Amino acid sequence: MQKVLYEKDIQTEVLREKKIAIVGYGSQGHAHALNLRESGYDVVVGLRPGKSQQKAEEDGFTVISVADAVREADVVMVLLPDELQTAVYNESIKPNLQPGNAIAFAHGFNIHFSQIVPPADVDVFLVAPKGPGHLVRRTYEEGAGVPALYGVQQDVTGNAKQIALAYAQGIGAARAGVLETSFQEETETDLFGEQAVLCGGLSSLIKAGFETLTEAGYQPEVAYFECLHEVKLIVDLIYEGGLENMRYSISDTAQWGDFVSGPRVVNDETKARMKEVLAEVQSGEFAKGWILENQANRPKYNAINAQENQHPIETVGKELRELMPFVKQPVNNK
Ligand SMILES: NC(=O)C1=CN([C@@H]2O[C@H](COP(=O)(O)OP(=O)(O)OC[C@H]3O[C@@H](n4cnc5c(N)ncnc54)[C@H](OP(=O)(O)O)[C@@H]3O)[C@@H](O)[C@H]2O)C=CC1
Numbered sequence: 320m321q322k323v324l325y326e327k328d329i330q331t332e333v334l335r336e337k338k339i340a341i342v343g344y345g346s347q348g349h350a351h352a353l354n355l356r357e358s359g360y361d362v363v364v365g366l367r368p369g370k371s372q373q374k375a376e377e378d379g380f381t382v383i384s385v386a387d388a389v390r391e392a393d394v395v396m397v398l399l400p401d402e403l404q405t406a407v408y409n410e411s412i413k414p415n416l417q418p419g420n421a422i423a424f425a426h427g428f429n430i431h432f433s434q435i436v437p438p439a440d441v442d443v444f445l446v447a448p449k450g451p452g453h454l455v456r457r458t459y460e461e462g463a464g465v466p467a468l469y470g471v472q473q474d475v476t477g478n479a480k481q482i483a484l485a486y487a488q489g490i491g492a493a494r495a496g497v498l499e500t501s502f503q504e505e506t507e508t509d510l511f512g513e514q515a516v517l518c519g520g521l522s523s524l525i526k527a528g529f530e531t532l533t534e535a536g537y538q539p540e541v542a543y544f545e546c547l548h549e550v551k552l553i554v555d556l557i558y559e560g561g562l563e564n565m566r567y568s569i570s571d572t573a574q575w576g577d578f579v580s581g582p583r584v585v586n587d588e589t590k591a592r593m594k595e596v597l598a599e600v601q602s603g604e605f606a607k608g609w610i611l612e613n614q615a616n617r618p619k620y621n622a623i624n625a626q627e628n629q630h631p632i633e634t635v636g637k638e639l640r641e642l643m644p645f646v647k648q649p650v651n652n653k
Pocket residue numbers: 342343344345346347348365366367368369370371372385397398399400401403407425426447448449450451452453653
């Protein structure tokens with residue numbers, strides 16, 4: 320059986336006759352709403368009054384309340400922050416879902432950890448892009464796309480899988496590849512990936528490299544270019560052609576250093592820590608901690624965030640990026 324699906328494999332009629340409510344207009348929300356509309360789907364945006372409402376209206380959407388959007392729609396895509404979804408679901412989504420509607424997510428957190436339990440008479444699916452929302456939008460505009468996972472938790476209409484696939488086509492994901500998953504697999508792999516590799520692992524690696532160089536007396540600007548700026552250039556080569564492609568472009572000296580020193584930095588001990596992270600995700604310990612942190616109004620999150628924003632790598636980075644206007648992309652306006 321074919322595992323990765325592309326546009327040619329997907330029938331979209333089933334979604335073309337439906338109205339899609341995009342609830343939330345942040346990183347993912349704006350990308351889904353704009354891409355779906357440009358792919359020919361009927362989209363309404365559900366929001367509270369505020370900054371996102373203004374942005375969605377500037378983008379030409381009629382913005383209505385979440386409750387009204389759910390009432391009008393056949394398919395409701397929940398693109399609120401994970402930690403706010405349960406409250407909005409209980410207050411505005413659940414009371415307005417009709418039998419035969421579909422409720423959808425871009426990440427399985429609240430379904431998998433049973434924070435949201437939809438009624439038995441609606442379809443429940445996910446379409447989870449494997450990339451930041453602003454890149455879901457940017458790549459779509461460039462004629463490309465970000466791959467996505469899709470999964471069906473509940474199929475009462477018999478069409479949930481086709482609707483999910485058509486949705487993935489609408490946001491541009493099928494240009495890059497769409498792969499079936501479960502809510503469990505998506506949730507656990509996504510949380511692990513962002514913590515251990517993509518966000519937590521990478522930012523810790525960058526900071527540790529920067530600190531090692533500056534503590535040894537090297538200029539912070541040199542350390543910034545070496546340990547942060549160049550990461551994108553190296554990762555672009557990996558993205559385009561794998562590790563071999565990156566190693567083709569770098570010097571043989573760098574490649575030898577990669578082979579002999581890389582495994583000393585990221586080693587068996589690192590992998591053991593990764594396994595701990597994965598175990599905490601799988602057991603629900605991480606989810607419980609994040610839910611409690613939000614219930615307490617995020618004391619640790621806010622303290623660490625303030626500290627991180629003052630790290631010397633951020634100070635020197637701001638100064639250097641001012642002098643490289645081509646580097647700046649408007650992703651920080653959500
Ligand atoms: N960020 C990403 O790239 C990825 C995110 N996901 C998933 O997508 C989902 C959305 O995340 P993300 O796009 O980061 O979210 P954002 O934080 O970027 O956006 C949240 C949106 O929800 C709105 N909102 C917040 N509270 C309410 C409310 N009470 N009523 C109505 N609207 C509200 C905000 O509007 P306002 O301006 O009014 O606050 C904003 O438009 C999550 O499930 C996440 O895990 C999945 C893959 C990648």
